[in-house]
Amino acid sequence: MSAEHVVVVTTVDSEDAARRLAAGAVEARLGACAQIVGPITSVYRWEGAVETAREWRVEVKAAADRAAALADHLIAQHSYDVPEVIVTPVTGGSTAYLSWLDRETRPVD
Secondary structure, three states, X not given: OOOOXXXXXXXXXXXXXXXXXXXXHHHOOOOOXXXXXXXXXXXXXXOOEEEEEEEEEXXXXXXXXXXXXXXXXXXXXXXXXXXXXXXXXXXXXXHHHHHHHHHHOOOOO
């Protein structure tokens, strides 16, 4: 079953960077809305060493047919060499909310 809606997640190293990515995605109509969660603590392996960093997570809600363009936008605007960009399908939810999400991710004529 193919999902009609997705949540696209990335992490960044500052609240300002998170706000810029979130606003840029919504302004471009690639995402209907975005939430910023943080700070969070991330533990990961990078260049052979285990690292710990303070990050902010950006969660963007979008129509599934906008996911690739949204992911490309986030990667292009990101400061990391290898940014996390994960697309998760939404398998259900409020019909009114999901309809709003569709409308907000369409170009304005």
